[in-house]
Amino acid sequence: MTKYLYIDHPFELESGQVLPRVTAAYHTFGELNAARDNVIWICHALTANSDCQDWWPGLVGPGCTIDPEKYFVVCVNMLGSSYGSTSPLSYNPETGRTYGLDFPLITTKDNARFFSLIAGHLGIGKIRLLMGGSMGGQHCLEWACAEPDRFGLLCVLATNARHSAWGIAFNESQRMALRADTTLGTDAPDAGKLGLEAARAIAMLSYRHYRTYVSSQSNSDEEVFDDFRASSYQRYQGYKLWKRFDPVCYYGLSRGMDTHNVGRGRGGVAAALSRISSPTLVISIDTDLLFPIEEQGILSRYIPNSRLEVMHSDYGHDGFLTESVKIGEFLADFLSDQLRIDSTTKRAFTDGLTGRKFAVPGSEEV
Numbered sequence: 001m002t003k004y005l006y007i008d009h010p011f012e013l014e015s016g017q018v019l020p021r022v023t024a025a026y027h028t029f030g031e032l033n034a035a036r037d038n039v040i041w042i043c044h045a046l047t048a049n050s051d052c053q054d055w056w057p058g059l060v061g062p063g064c065t066i067d068p069e070k071y072f073v074v075c076v077n078m079l080g081s082s083y084g085s086t087s088p089l090s091y092n093p094e095t096g097r098t099y100g101l102d103f104p105l106i107t108t109k110d111n112a113r114f115f116s117l118i119a120g121h122l123g124i125g126k127i128r129l130l131m132g133g134s135m136g137g138q139h140c141l142e143w144a145c146a147e148p149d150r151f152g153l154l155c156v157l158a159t160n161a162r163h164s165a166w167g168i169a170f171n172e173s174q175r176m177a178l179r180a181d182t183t184l185g186t187d188a189p190d191a192g193k194l195g196l197e198a199a200r201a202i203a204m205l206s207y208r209h210y211r212t213y214v215s216s217q218s219n220s221d222e223e224v225f226d227d228f229r230a231s232s233y234q235r236y237q238g239y240k241l242w243k244r245f246d247p248v249c250y251y252g253l254s255r256g257m258d259t260h261n262v263g264r265g266r267g268g269v270a271a272a273l274s275r276i277s278s279p280t281l282v283i284s285i286d287t288d289l290l291f292p293i294e295e296q297g298i299l300s301r302y303i304p305n306s307r308l309e310v311m312h313s314d315y316g317h318d319g320f321l322t323e324s325v326k327i328g329e330f331l332a333d334f335l336s337d338q339l340r341i342d343s344t345t346k347r348a349f350t351d352g353l354t355g356r357k358f359a360v361p362g363s364e365e366v
C-alpha cells in the first residue's frame, strides 16, 4: 500500500527554485529491526513507482534475495513522477492550479537530497544496501557521492555516472515528439496522448535490442507487406504507457535524467566516484544499447571497492527489470562475499540470505 509523507517546509532545488512543500509517496516492506541496521533502500527507474515488490518480482519479496522477512525495504517515488510524490500534477500555491509545464526542473541531485530528507523523516540513518537500475542507479550514485558514509553496500545496474550524449539525444527526440503534440499540458481531452505514445515508441528502441525485435516481432508470413507486427508493438507500447503515466511528468523526468552528472560540483566524474566508500556491485547488461557496458566500466574503474558483473539478457536495457531472478543471484553472491569479509573478527557466521555457513580463516567452526 502506498504511504504518504507530507513535509510542509520549503525544498530548495539545484536550480534555485523552491517547492514550498513536498510530498513523498513511498512503500516499505518488512520491519526496521531494533539495531536499525537492516534497511535496504531501492531507487526506481523512469516510469516505475515505489512498489518495488510489484515491479521487481523475483528479487524483492518473501523468499527472494531482498526478503522483507529479513530486511526493511524502502522505496520512495521520485519527485516529478506521476505516482504520488510532488510533481506537475501537484497544486501550485502561486497559481491555484496544478503546476503542469511550470513545474521546475528536478535534477538527479535534487532527488538524492529528497530521498535523504525522507530517510531522516522515517528515522533511517545508515542504509545497509542502496540499490537501483537505470535512472534509479543514477539516483543511487548521486546519493552515494553526496553521503558516502551512509551506505554499507551499493548495487547499481544498467546505469552511468553522467548521462551520455547518446542518452540525452534519445530523451530530446522524445521531447520533440511530446512538443509536436500541441495539446501537451493543456486542458484538452487526452492532452499529450499522441506525443507520449510517440515518445515511448522512440524510447523502446533504446530499451530493447535489434535481436529482441527480430526474435519477437518479425512477421512469420513472408507475404505481409503492411501492418507489421513490429509496428503494432510500437503503437501498443505507446498506448500502454499512456494508460498509466502522465505526459507532462514524463517530459520533466526526461529533462531530469539529462542533468545527471555526479561530477558536477565535485571536480569531475573520477573525483566524485572515488568518494564512494561502500563496496559496490555494478551490473552491466550485454545487450544494453542505452547504457552500454563501457559506462559501467567507468563506474568500476573509479569506485574504489567495486565489482563488475556482466549479465546476459535478450531484453536489452530493460533486462534490469525483466532479469530480476538473475540479478538476485548476483546480489546474493555479492552479499555473501561481503558478509565473509566483514566477519573476520568473528569465528563463524551464517549468511542470513542463504542460510549457508562459512568458515572463517583461523576458525575451527564451520
Ligand SMILES: CC(=O)SCCNC(=O)CCNC(=O)[C@H](O)C(C)(C)COP(=O)(O)OP(=O)(O)OC[C@H]1O[C@@H](n2cnc3c(N)ncnc32)[C@H](O)[C@@H]1OP(=O)(O)O
Residues within 6 Å of the ligand: 047, 048, 049, 055, 217, 229, 230, 231, 232, 233, 234, 236, 240, 244, 318, 321, 322
Ligand atoms: C501499474 C503499473 O504498471 S506500475 C509500473 C510498472 N511499470 C514499471 O515498473 C516500469 C518498468 N516496466 C517496464 O518498463 C515494462 O513493464 C517491462 C520492461 C518490465 C516489460 O515490458 P512489457 O511491455 O511487459 O514486455 P514486452 O516488451 O515483452 O511487451 C509485452 C506486451 O506487448 C504486447 N505485444 C507484444 N507484441 C505485440 C504486437 N506485435 N502488437 C501489439 N502488442 C504486442 C503483449 O501482448 C504484451 O501486452 P501486455 O503488457 O498488455 O500483456
Ligand SMILES: N[C@@H](CCO)C(=O)O
Residues within 6 Å of the ligand: 045, 046, 047, 048, 133, 134, 135, 207, 318
Ligand atoms: N522501462 C523502463 C526504462 C527506463 O529505464 C521504465 O519505463 O522505467
